[in-house]
Amino acid sequence: MTVSPDLHLPDASSRRWPAPRGLLRLTKPVTWFPPMWAYLCGIVSAGISPWDRWPLVVLGVVLAGPVVCGMSQVINDWADRDVDAINEPHRPIPSGMVSPGWAFAFAVLLSGLSLWLGSFLGIWGLGATAVAVVAAWVYSVPPFRLKRSGWWGPGLVGLSYESLPWFTGAAVLSVGAPSFPVVIVALLYGIGAHGIMTINDFKALEGDRATGVRSLPVVVGPDVAARIACMVMTLPQLLVISMLVVWGQPVFAAVVALGLIGQFAAMRVWMRDPAGKAPWYNGTGVTLYVLGMMVSAVAIRSLGVAP
Secondary structure, eight states: OOOOSOOOSSOOTTOSSOOHHHHHHHTOGGGSHHHHHHHHHHHHHTOSOSGGGHHHHHHHHHIIIIIIIHHHHHHHHHHTHHHHHHHOTTSHHHHTSSOHHHHHHHHHHHHHHHHHHHGGGHHHHHHHHHHHHHHHHHHHSTTTOGGGBTTHHHHHHHIIIIIHHHHHHHHHHHTSOOOHHHHHHHHHHHHHHHHHHHHHHGGGHHHHHHHTOBOHHHHHOHHHHHHHHHHHHHHHHHHHHHHHHHTTOHHHHHHHHHHHHHHHHHHHHHHTSTTTTHHHHHHHHHHHHHHHHHHHHHHHHHHTOOO
């Protein structure tokens, strides 16, 4: 299969122009929060006042969420149109609100817009944006289509959604490479996000089986996949807690630890029905995870280690 805007799905070719509401739905606004939050974590952890550079803070948040993340969702919907016809036939492409050709064009337009806006964030911001754009296409589109792998796909998305925006926010504010604590904590939370991405795979279980996507729930089964996700989310947080203690931030370490204990309680509930309770865990355990990210960012800021 090759990348081509010539598409076959439920015919929307009779619609000359795409429905604006359909284009917005393609960008899945509900998914914008994680990279926007991670970018703000980077801003906070940089240890530098953002007020003198507030336009770059606002631009970075918009770029991370509606533009780059929205672009990645459009690409994914275009590449997943056959899967969505099974899992979510109400999505804009299967339902006919947006033709596949328009969706492809919209993805290309947003990719270009991402790079243009990224250029205003300096060399670090542009470089990070370019990596994010490439990652979005590599994740969804053949011949790479890393989302077919239950290991590589979630790993790439976790790093792109959490580590990369965090690094970018700190780099933009610092006008240079972030400090070691920023880099290592951002990396750990991105690795842990592999588990969060695995949770999201539960909703597409049947469609993934039918179309050959080898997500972890498909390959090892829901129960084992849930256990792996819990382990992958837990270990990086334990390392973050340990490092905060070593860095002389025991209070912040204790707060992150309390959040992790709350996640353990939520994990026990989730494990009773991994497929059925995955959305519930997203709203409870994952919320505690991302709150821990900001607590860790404040802790790093308190170290006073600016690049």
